[in-house]
Amino acid sequence: MLTRITYALRETWASFKRNVTLSAASIVTAAVALLLAGSTLLIQKAFSNLLIQWQGGVEMIVFMKAGTSPEQIASVKQEIVDAGVAAPDGISTLDQQQTYDQAKVVLAGQTTLLNALSPTSMYSEIRVTPAKGQQDRLPDLKTQIEIEPNVSKVGLATDAILVYRRLSSFVRGVTIVLSSVLLMVAVLLIWNTIRTAMFARRREIEVMKLVGATNWFIRIPFMLEGLLQGLIGSVVSCIGLVAANSLWTNNLNGIAHDTKSSETISLLALRVDSGYLQGIMVIVVIIGMAAGAIGAGVAASRFLDV
Amino acid sequence: MIRLDNVTKQYTTEVTAVRDASFDIPKGEFVFLVGASGSGKSTLLRLLNRQERPERGSVFVAGQDLNAMADSKVPFLRRNIGNIFQDYKLLLNKTVFENVAFTLEVIGRPNHVIKQQVPAVLELVQLHGKEDRFPHQLSGGEQQRVSIARAFVNRPLIMLADEPTGNLDPSTGEGIMRLLDRINKTGTTVVMATHDQRIVNMMRRRVIQLDRGVIIRDQVRGVYE
Numbered sequence: 001m002l003t004r005i006t007y008a009l010r011e012t013w014a015s016f017k018r019n020v021t022l023s024a025a026s027i028v029t030a031a032v033a034l035l036l037a038g039s040t041l042l043i044q045k046a047f048s049n050l051l052i053q054w055q056g057g058v059e060m061i062v063f064m065k066a067g068t069s070p071e072q073i074a075s076v077k078q079e080i081v082d083a084g085v086a087a088p089d090g091i092s093t094l095d096q097q098q099t100y101d102q103a104k105v106v107l108a109g110q111t112t113l114l115n116a117l118s119p120t121s122m123y124s125e126i127r128v129t130p131a132k133g134q135q136d137r138l139p140d141l142k143t144q145i146e147i148e149p150n151v152s153k154v155g156l157a158t159d160a161i162l163v164y165r166r167l168s169s170f171v172r173g174v175t176i177v178l179s180s181v182l183l184m185v186a187v188l189l190i191w192n193t194i195r196t197a198m199f200a201r202r203r204e205i206e207v208m209k210l211v212g213a214t215n216w217f218i219r220i221p222f223m224l225e226g227l228l229q230g231l232i233g234s235v236v237s238c239i240g241l242v243a244a245n246s247l248w249t250n251n252l253n254g255i256a257h258d259t260k261s262s263e264t265i266s267l268l269a270l271r272v273d274s275g276y277l278q279g280i281m282v283i284v285v286i287i288g289m290a291a292g293a294i295g296a297g298v299a300a301s302r303f304l305d306v
Numbered sequence: 307m308i309r310l311d312n313v314t315k316q317y318t319t320e321v322t323a324v325r326d327a328s329f330d331i332p333k334g335e336f337v338f339l340v341g342a343s344g345s346g347k348s349t350l351l352r353l354l355n356r357q358e359r360p361e362r363g364s365v366f367v368a369g370q371d372l373n374a375m376a377d378s379k380v381p382f383l384r385r386n387i388g389n390i391f392q393d394y395k396l397l398l399n400k401t402v403f404e405n406v407a408f409t410l411e412v413i414g415r416p417n418h419v420i421k422q423q424v425p426a427v428l429e430l431v432q433l434h435g436k437e438d439r440f441p442h443q444l445s446g447g448e449q450q451r452v453s454i455a456r457a458f459v460n461r462p463l464i465m466l467a468d469e470p471t472g473n474l475d476p477s478t479g480e481g482i483m484r485l486l487d488r489i490n491k492t493g494t495t496v497v498m499a500t501h502d503q504r505i506v507n508m509m510r511r512r513v514i515q516l517d518r519g520v521i522i523r524d525q526v527r528g529v530y531e
């Protein structure tokens with residue numbers, strides 16, 4: 001067993017050194033692909049923090065004062081349904097606990113702001129997704145609802161939010177496509193590295209097969225090589241992700257500090273907390289190693305016809 | 307030990323390398339496969355360690371039907387078969403010791419076994435003292451001895467030799483034959499492809515002659531022609 005392990009590690013390292021340039025190309029491509037994939041997740045998270053209230057096509061939010069009873073909320077909801085702007089299943093209500101939980105997500109890490117809040121101090125919300133073609137009637141509905149008792153204010157999705165929403169799905173689409181393409185290129189490069197490595201060792205492989213080495217025994221050093229390339233690539237991309245995220249966070253904190261306006265909260269919502277970032281990095285490393293090892297393993301099997 | 311029943315091997319529809327071949331080789335026998343170049347000798351040897359599979363007929367080696375054998379079992383079959391070749395197939399970046407140890411290493415033998423068996427087999431092929439040389443520092447005959455050591459270190463039941471004297475001068479070739487004879491006397495079955503008349507006539511062993519893939523003679527204590 002020990003002989004096998006030392007054999008596999010020695011061969012992996014020797015082959016890795018022999019193919020430095022090709023390995024470097026695979027690693028850099030893998031790193032860029034994974035960095036893009038990771039950034040996609042970060043950007044998506046930032047946007048979804050910002051748009052959390054406006055998810056699912058919501059275009060109007062009625063904020064009900066703290067302490068409003070469920071019956072009073074239901075009656076406002078009924079009024080919206082009666083106006084014919086939205087179907088009942090296009091209207092959702094969030095009680096104070098739910099809006100508090102959401103604030104915790106948006107303000108993650110912002111302890112002073114969070115400490116000032118409690119479930120009893122929160123608004124309840126009625127979120128309205130208008131029926132098709134009814135968007136234009138929202139401003140009128142807003143003036144009608146605003147004067148109801150217990151209604152604190154009524155927010156309409158601003159043009160900015162509508163733009164963010166479309167932008168976010170566009171950016172997501174583009175980065176997903178780009179990072180999948182790059183990841184495919186990385187796997188192809190790893191494939192090619194392995195093929196070259198196997199060609200360099202074809203005589204050795206021929207002898208190994210003749211003296212009865214199992215295919216797994218022959219394949220494993222190559223798979224380890226692919227795994228190593230994927231691992232290094234993903235670690236590099238993780239460093240990039242941490243750097244990008246801290247730049248981003250510092251920037252937002254700086255802007256928030258300078259403006260001190262009511263927009264601060266929504267700006268700070270664009271930050272991504274470090275727990276989420278760590279989750280992304282774990283995913284990135286797993287994808288990198290799996291893609292490297294599987295790509296190399298498939299390549300090795302392909303060129304290892306018994 | 308080895309049995310072929312009506313074996314036919316076709317590479318393409320035009321090229322039939324072995325046609326309807328049948329023979330039986332008992333354990334411990336020494337057999338020459340003779341015939342002109344292209345008559346199918348190497349193909350026959352490759353059928354015995356399942357580097358090739360026949361289109362028709364069955365091949366039995368060490369009691370196992372190679373047609374029915376799963377791919378995953380083939381490595382274990384090959385651990386019972388030593389192979390030597392005209393061009394030695396040594397690994398040029400490894401020393402004599404490492405070339406021989408390689409066989410044991412890749413089938414997962416522990417280090418202490420390697421340290422004990424490699425010197426023993428190098429002694430047998432009379433290469434003691436040359437363990438640390440690289441193949442390019444050896445004569446052709448010595449290189450062939452290394453390859454025999456590598457094939458024999460795991461004590462296989464069968465040795466397959468494909469023109470092992472093809473690149474050697476007559477007296478060196480005779481030395482290799484003496485070595486194969488000694489290995490045969492330990493009970494190892496030896497099948498050797500050759501078109502070296504002199505050696506076949508000198509050894510006086512069983513001769514199977516091929517002509518364009520067909521067995522045209524199978525003779526105990528035969529000569530080349």
Ligand SMILES: Nc1ncnc2c1ncn2[C@@H]1O[C@H](COP(=O)(O)OP(=O)(O)O)[C@@H](O)[C@H]1O
Nearest residue numbers: 317321322323342343344345346347348349350
């Ligand atoms: N891998 C192969 N693909 C196609 N034809 C082959 C292959 N190997 C050998 N042949 C053909 O099969 C015939 C027998 O070859 P071979 O077994 O090498 O004969 P020998 O060893 O007696 O010289 C020849 O006609 C040769 O050209």
Ligand SMILES: [Mg+2]
Nearest residue numbers: 347348349468
């Ligand atoms: Mg031949």
